[in-house]
Amino acid sequence: MTRSSAGRGDPVTKTNEATAEGPSDTFEDFYEREFRSVVGLAYALSGSRSGAEDLAQEAFLIAHRDWGQVGTYDRPEVWVRRVVANLSVSVFRRGVVEAKMVARLALGYTPALPELSEDDAEFWRVVRSLPRRQAQVIALHYLEDRPISDIAEILGTAEGTVKKHLYDGRQTLARRLELEEDDA
Amino acid sequence: MTLDTRARRAALGIHRAVEVMEMTTSTTEHRTVERFDRFRDRKQRNRRVGALLVAAMVAIVTLVAATIALERRDKLPVTPPAQNGRIVFGEQGRLDSNHLFTINPDGTDVRDLSVESRCPSWAPDGSKILISANGSGATVRPATINRDGTGLTVLDADTSTYLNLGCGAISPDGTRLVLEGSTDRELPDLYHPEVDGIYTVRASDGGDLVRLTHRGGTDPDYSPDGAMVVFAGTQGPHGACPSSFGRRPPGTPPCPSGSISEGDPDGSVFVVNADGTGLHRIAQVPGRVPPLSWSPDGRWILFETGGAAVEVVHPDGTGLRRITLESVPTLRAAAYPSWSPDGTRFVFVGWTGSDRYNLFTARMDGTDVEQITHTRGIYYRVPDWGTNTG
Numbered sequence: 001m002t003r004s005s006a007g008r009g010d011p012v013t014k015t016n017e018a019t020a021e022g023p024s025d026t027f028e029d030f031y032e033r034e035f036r037s038v039v040g041l042a043y044a045l046s047g048s049r050s051g052a053e054d055l056a057q058e059a060f061l062i063a064h065r066d067w068g069q070v071g072t073y074d075r076p077e078v079w080v081r082r083v084v085a086n087l088s089v090s091v092f093r094r095g096v097v098e099a100k101m102v103a104r105l106a107l108g109y110t111p112a113l114p115e116l117s118e119d120d121a122e123f124w125r126v127v128r129s130l131p132r133r134q135a136q137v138i139a140l141h142y143l144e145d146r147p148i149s150d151i152a153e154i155l156g157t158a159e160g161t162v163k164k165h166l167y168d169g170r171q172t173l174a175r176r177l178e179l180e181e182d183d184a
Numbered sequence: 185m186t187l188d189t190r191a192r193r194a195a196l197g198i199h200r201a202v203e204v205m206e207m208t209t210s211t212t213e214h215r216t217v218e219r220f221d222r223f224r225d226r227k228q229r230n231r232r233v234g235a236l237l238v239a240a241m242v243a244i245v246t247l248v249a250a251t252i253a254l255e256r257r258d259k260l261p262v263t264p265p266a267q268n269g270r271i272v273f274g275e276q277g278r279l280d281s282n283h284l285f286t287i288n289p290d291g292t293d294v295r296d297l298s299v300e301s302r303c304p305s306w307a308p309d310g311s312k313i314l315i316s317a318n319g320s321g322a323t324v325r326p327a328t329i330n331r332d333g334t335g336l337t338v339l340d341a342d343t344s345t346y347l348n349l350g351c352g353a354i355s356p357d358g359t360r361l362v363l364e365g366s367t368d369r370e371l372p373d374l375y376h377p378e379v380d381g382i383y384t385v386r387a388s389d390g391g392d393l394v395r396l397t398h399r400g401g402t403d404p405d406y407s408p409d410g411a412m413v414v415f416a417g418t419q420g421p422h423g424a425c426p427s428s429f430g431r432r433p434p435g436t437p438p439c440p441s442g443s444i445s446e447g448d449p450d451g452s453v454f455v456v457n458a459d460g461t462g463l464h465r466i467a468q469v470p471g472r473v474p475p476l477s478w479s480p481d482g483r484w485i486l487f488e489t490g491g492a493a494v495e496v497v498h499p500d501g502t503g504l505r506r507i508t509l510e511s512v513p514t515l516r517a518a519a520y521p522s523w524s525p526d527g528t529r530f531v532f533v534g535w536t537g538s539d540r541y542n543l544f545t546a547r548m549d550g551t552d553v554e555q556i557t558h559t560r561g562i563y564y565r566v567p568d569w570g571t572n573t574g
Contacts, residue, residue, distance in 0.1 A: 031217050032217055035219075036203075037202075039205070040198045040201075040202045043198055044195075044198050054223070057219070057220060057224075061224055064220070064224070113205045114201050114204045114205070115201075116198070116201060119190075119194070120193065120194040120197030120198070123190060123194035142191040173187060177187070177190065179186065179187050179190065
C-alpha cells in the first residue's frame with residue numbers, strides 16, 4: 001500500500017496495480033459523475049449560494065491538475081470530497097471565494113443555485129455553527145447518507161472519532177433546533 | 185419532528201437546489217464538464233491578471249520605497265539631536281602657537297583656555313575637551329581638560345616609547361579614545377608601516393592600547409553610534425615627494441606642484457569599524473581633507489575640499505555632494521568644517537584674502553553664512569562645535 005496526500009495531508013488509499021496501469025477512469029467521466037454531489041456538499045458546508053460551485057470547481061481543478069495520480073486512487077471521489085470539505089470550512093478560502101463572487105455579482109452574474117427554503121437554510125446554518133469536524137461529519141452523514149467508515153476515510157480520521165463527532169453534533173443540533181431529546 | 189426527519193428534509197433541499205442548478209445550466213451547455221472548462225479558463229486568466237497586478241504593485245511599491253529612502257538619505261539632517269554649545273578653536277597670532285579658546289556660536293564671550301594643542305575635540309557630553317599633549321618621555325599622548333582649560337589630565341598609561349598618540353576623538357559612550365598613531369623615530373623615514381595607523385585606548389587613563397588599522401591616518405572621529413571611525417589617510421613612502429623637513433639630499437629637484445610629502449594627508453578618506461574590521465576608502469579628494477566631522481545623525485561626513493565650499497559624503501562613499509558658500513563673495517576658502525551638535529549648521533575657518541582668517545558658521549545647504557569673528561592677522565584653526573553652553 002502506498003500513500004499520497006490529499007486536502008490537508010492525510011493519506012488516501014490507492015492500489016499499486018492502479019498506479020502501474022494509470023487512471024482507470026477519465027477525468028471527464030469522474031467529473032460528470034461526482035460534480036453534483038460535491039456542489040451539494042460545498043453548498044451545505046459553506047452556505048454560499050454563489051460560492052459553492054466555485055468551491056467544488058476548485059476541488060476538481062486540483063484533481064484535474066494531479067489526475068495522473070488522483071485517478072489511480074481506488075476511490076478518487078473520497079479524495080475530492082475531502083478537499084471540498086476542507087475548502088468549504090476554511091474561513092480564508094470561503095472569504096476569497098465570496099470576495100470574487102461579490103465582484104462577479106456586481107457585473108450581473110446570477111448564481112445557478114437557488115435559495116433554500118427558510119427551514120432548510122436554518123438547519124444548515126446551525127450545522128455550520130458546529131465545530132468544523134462535527135459540521136463535516138453531519139453533512140456527509142445526512143447529505144450523502146455515508147456510513148461511518150466512509151466518513152472516516154473522507155476525513156482521514158478514525159471511525160471512533162467520527163462516531164464521537166456525530167453524537168456530539170446531533171446532540172447540539174437537537175438542542176439548538178429545539179427538537180426533543182429523544183429525537184437526537 | 186425528529187432530528188433525523190428534519191435533517192433528511194434539509195438534505196433533500198440541497199439535492200433539489202443542485203438539480204435546479206443543473207436544469208438551468210444544461211440549456212446552455214451540452215455536458216457538465218464544459219462548466220469545468222470555463223471555470224479552469226477563467227481561473228487561468230485570473231491568475232495571469234493577478235500575477236501581472238502583483239508584479240506591477242511590487243514594482244510600484246519598490247519604486248516608491250526606493251525614492252523615499254533616497255530622499256531621506258540625501259536630505260541633510262534637520263532634526264536637532266543635541267543643543268549647540270560653545271565652539272573650541274585654536275589660533276596662531278594673538279598669543280602663541282595653537283593656543284586654545286572657546287566662543288559662543290554667535291561670536292560673543294571669547295574665553296582663553298591657556299592651553300596649547302593642535303587638535304581640540306569636545307567630549308560628546310560637553311564635559312571635557314580632548315587634546316594632545318606631551319607624555320612622559322618624548323612621546324605625544326592624549327589629554328583632557330575641563331571646559332575652562334583647567335584640570336589637564338595626561339592619559340599616558342600606555343608606555344610605548346616609539347608611539348605617538350595624537351589627535352582623535354572621544355567615543356559617544358565616553359569609554360574609549362580613537363587616536364592617530366605615528367612615530368618620529370629613525371628619521372628621515374616619516375612613514376612607518378610597522379607603527380603608523382589608527383589606535384584606540386581606554387578613555388579613563390589611556391591604557392588598553394588597540395590598533396585598529398595598519399593604514400596610516402590622521403584626525404580619526406567616531407560615528408555618533410560609536411560603531412565606526414572615519415579618518416584621513418596619509419601618504420606612504422611609495423610615490424611620495426620626499427618630505428619637506430630638510431631631509432632631501434642636496435641637488436634633489438624640487439617636488440612638482442601638487443605632490444604630497446610622505447606622512448602628509450593624501451586626500452583619501454577612510455572608514456573602519458570600531459573593532460578594526462571593514463576598512464575601506466570612501467573618498468579621494470586632492471588637497472587638504474582633515475579634520476573630518478561626522479553628522480550628528482551619522483548619515484554624512486563633512487570635510488574641506490578647497491575653495492569656498494565644503495563637501496559631504498555618506499559613510500559608504502556614496503552621495504558625494506559639494507556645498508558652496510556663494511553668499512560671501514569675498515570668501516576664497518573654507519577650512520576645518522565642523523558640524524553643529526543639532527545638525528543644522530557647521531563652523532569653519534574662512535579666508536577672505538590677505539591675512540584675514542576668521543570663524544564663520546553656515547547652514548548645511550551653504551546659505552545663511554555668518555562671520556562670528558572679525559580680526560586680521562590671527563590664524564584660526566580646527567574649530568570643534570560642542571554641546572556645552574556654560
